[in-house]
Amino acid sequence: MLKQTKDMLFDFYDIDKSVVKLSENIEEKIQHKFKEINDISEYNQYKVLKAMQKSKLNDTHFNWTTGYGYNDIGREKVEEIYSSVFNTEDAIVRPIIVNGTHALSLCISGIVRPGDEILSATGKPYDTLEEVIGIRNSKGSLKEFGVTYKQVDFLDDGEPDYINIKEKINDKTKLVLIQRSKGYSWRKSLTIDDIEKIIKTVKSVREDIIVMVDNCYGEFLEMREPTDVGADIMAGSLIKNPGGGLALTGGYIVGKKEIVELISYRLTSPGIGKECGLTFGTTRSVLQGLFLAPHTVGQALMGAIFCSKLFEELGFEVLPKPDDVRSDIIQIIKFNNADQIISFCKGIQYAAPVDSFVSPEPWPMPGYDSDVIMAAGAFVQGSSIELSADAPIKPPYNVYFQGGLTYTHSKFGSLKALTEMIKNKTIKMPTSI
Numbered sequence: 423m424l425k426q427t428k429d430m431l432f433d434f435y436d437i438d439k440s441v442v443k444l445s446e447n448i449e450e451k452i453q454h455k456f457k458e459i460n461d462i463s464e465y466n467q468y469k470v471l472k473a474m475q476k477s478k479l480n481d482t483h484f485n486w487t488t489g490y491g492y493n494d495i496g497r498e499k500v501e502e503i504y505s506s507v508f509n510t511e512d513a514i515v516r517p518i519i520v521n522g523t524h525a526l527s528l529c530i531s532g533i534v535r536p537g538d539e540i541l542s543a544t545g546k547p548y549d550t551l552e553e554v555i556g557i558r559n560s561k562g563s564l565k566e567f568g569v570t571y572k573q574v575d576f577l578d579d580g581e582p583d584y585i586n587i588k589e590k591i592n593d594k595t596k597l598v599l600i601q602r603s604k605g606y607s608w609r610k611s612l613t614i615d616d617i618e619k620i621i622k623t624v625k626s627v628r629e630d631i632i633v634m635v636d637n638c639y640g641e642f643l644e645m646r647e648p649t650d651v652g653a654d655i656m657a658g659s660l661i662k663n664p665g666g667g668l669a670l671t672g673g674y675i676v677g678k679k680e681i682v683e684l685i686s687y688r689l690t691s692p693g694i695g696k697e698c699g700l701t702f703g704t705t706r707s708v709l710q711g712l713f714l715a716p717h718t719v720g721q722a723l724m725g726a727i728f729c730s731k732l733f734e735e736l737g738f739e740v741l742p743k744p745d746d747v748r749s750d751i752i753q754i755i756k757f758n759n760a761d762q763i764i765s766f767c768k769g770i771q772y773a774a775p776v777d778s779f780v781s782p783e784p785w786p787m788p789g790y791d792s793d794v795i796m797a798a799g800a801f802v803q804g805s806s807i808e809l810s811a812d813a814p815i816k817p818p819y820n821v822y823f824q825g826g827l828t829y830t831h832s833k834f835g836s837l838k839a840l841t842e843m844i845k846n847k848t849i850k851m852p853t854s855i
C-alpha cells in the first residue's frame with residue numbers, strides 16, 4: 423500500500439496501524455480468488471455488451487413517453503436486452519415493480535390458480551414471500567385464494583433433498599420455487615449446477631411443472647444463470663446486482679414467453695399486459711447499471727472475500743469461507759454477542775459515503791421477532807449492491823454483510839467495522855499480527 427494511502431487511513435479515518443497491517447496481510451492471501459472473479463466478470467461483461475450491440479441500442483432509447491405508454495421503444499429495448507442477457511424468450515423490467523418481493527409476487531400470482539399447489543424445493547422462502555404465499559397469515563395472500571403450499575427443507579449437510587422433492591410433487595403441484603441465495607439463513611447458496619439438478623429432478627416427475635427461481639443477489643456470480651439451465655421463470659431486484667448501483671428502483675422478470683404473458687396480466691390488467699406502462703426516464707440508468715453490473719458484482723464479491731478472510735483470521739465463524747464457491751454476494755459473520763454486532767454495524771455506517779455521521783441503533787422492525795440493526799449509507803435508498811450490513815439482535819448473532827460498489831470501499835467497510843469493534847472494546851486484536 424502507498425505510504426500516502428496508509429497515512430490517510432491512520433489520520434483521517436482513524437484506523438489503527440495494526441489493522442492496516444493486518445489488511446495488507448489478508449489481501450495477499452486472497453489474490454488467487456480475485457483472478458477467478460475477474461475471469462467471470464470479464465465473461466459477463468462481454469455477454470451484456472453483446473446483448474446491447476445485438477439489439478442496436480441507441481440514444482433514442484433513453485427517451486420516454488407519456489400517458490398509456492404504448493410503443494415505448496426504450497422500455498421495449500430494456501426488456502429485449504434483459505431477455506437476451508438471461509437467455510430467455512421474454513422479459514418484464516419496470517420501475518413500477520417496487521422491489522424484489524413485488525417481482526416474485528407478480529410471478530407467483532400470475533402463474534397459480536385456485537386449487538393449485540406451490541412447492542418450495544429449497545426450504546422456507548425469503549421472509550417477505552411468507553406473506554405473499556400465506557405461510558404466515560396475511561391479508562391478500564395466495565392462501566386466501568385457495569392456493570396451497572408445501573416445502574422441502576435442505577438435508578442436514580446443506581444439500582437439496584432431491585428424494586423428497588420428487589415425493590412431495592403431486593397432481594396439484596403447479597409451481598416449484600427455488601431460492602438461489604441463502605438470503606438471511608445459514609445455508610450454502612445454490613450453484614447453477616445445484617439448480618440444474620433440482621430442475622431436472624422436478625421435470626423428471628412432470629415436464630409441465632413450472633420452475634421459478636428467486637435470483638436475488640445471484641446475478642453475474644457465475645457464467646451461467648438459472649435460465650440457462652432450464653428455469654422457466656426468474657425474478658430479481660434492480661437495486662441489487664443487475665442494477666449495477668445505478669438503477670434507482672425496479673424489478674425484473676425473465677422467462678418463457680407464455681409465462682411472462684400470464685404474469686403481465688397481473689402487472690397491469692388482463693387484456694393489457696406489458697403493452698402499457700411508463701418508464702419515467704429510467705431506461706438510461708437501468709441499462710448503464712446493467713452494463714456496469716458484471717464489474718460491480720465482482721467488486722462486491724472481492725470485498726466479501728476480504729471480509730470473510732479478515733474475520734476468520736480473527737477467530738470468528740464465517741459463511742461462506744474465503745475459499746468457498748460463492749453463489750451470492752452475502753457474507754455472514756457469526757459473532758459472540760450483541761455488542762460485537764452493534765459495533766460492527768456502526769463501523770459499516772461510518773464507512774459510508776452518505777449518512778456517515780449517523781449512528782445506527784437496534785430497533786423493533788415490523789415483521790421481525792427481535793430488534794434489528796441496519797447499517798447503510800447508500801446513494802440509492804435500501805440498495806444492497808452498495809455497502810450495507812444488517813443483523814437481528816439475537817443468537818446466533820449473525821451479521822449479514824454485502825455490497826460495495828468498489829472493492830476498496832467494501833474493504834474499507836470491513837476495516838472501519840473492525841476499528842469500531844476495537845474502540846468499543848468488543849474485540850481484542852491478537853498480538854501476533
Ligand SMILES: *Cc1c(COP(=O)(O)O)cnc(C)c1O
Binds near residue numbers: 603
Ligand atoms: C432481497 C431478496 C428478496 C426481495 O427483497 P426486496 O427487499 O423486496 O427487494 C427476495 N429473495 C431474496 C433471496 C433476497 O435476497
